[in-house]
Amino acid sequence: MTDQTPQKTIHILLVDDDEDDRYLTREAFHQHYPASRISFAEDGEDLLDFLNYKGRYVGSSHTLPELILLDLNMPRKDGREALREIKASEQLRHIPIVVLTTSDAKDDIETSYFNGANSFITKPPTFQRLSEVTKAIGQYWFNVVTVCDHEDDD
Numbered sequence: 001m002t003d004q005t006p007q008k009t010i011h012i013l014l015v016d017d018d019e020d021d022r023y024l025t026r027e028a029f030h031q032h033y034p035a036s037r038i039s040f041a042e043d044g045e046d047l048l049d050f051l052n053y054k055g056r057y058v059g060s061s062h063t064l065p066e067l068i069l070l071d072l073n074m075p076r077k078d079g080r081e082a083l084r085e086i087k088a089s090e091q092l093r094h095i096p097i098v099v100l101t102t103s104d105a106k107d108d109i110e111t112s113y114f115n116g117a118n119s120f121i122t123k124p125p126t127f128q129r130l131s132e133v134t135k136a137i138g139q140y141w142f143n144v145v146t147v148c149d150h151e152d153d154d
Contacts, residue, residue, distance in 0.1 A: 013065035044077030087116030
């Protein structure tokens, strides 16, 4: 449908240590937004390396994402730590972050918003519900709000 199709391709960075969750979330997004570009990071350290062009991303020509979907519970550096570091960075804090996690704990919700998350969503238990959630995320972030254009940042 035309009202659900994004005006432009948007780059999403999905940060989750669970390979199945990454696959299902990508499939759910592509079901509604086939032109969306989804990159992956497996934990908070990988996320920060991606955003700062460090580690395995040195010399990479990828663009910064317009949206980050961030899991909280991950090895090495969890999403809570990564969220704090991103929002403390002058170069990165403008990137919207949607926490997408299995947690529905009040402390996780409050801490996420306190540390700068733009939204908090508990991962749905079924693919059908995940599809509905990704459709809503896409509708909002692709068609309703205006995100920063990273191409002009330098």
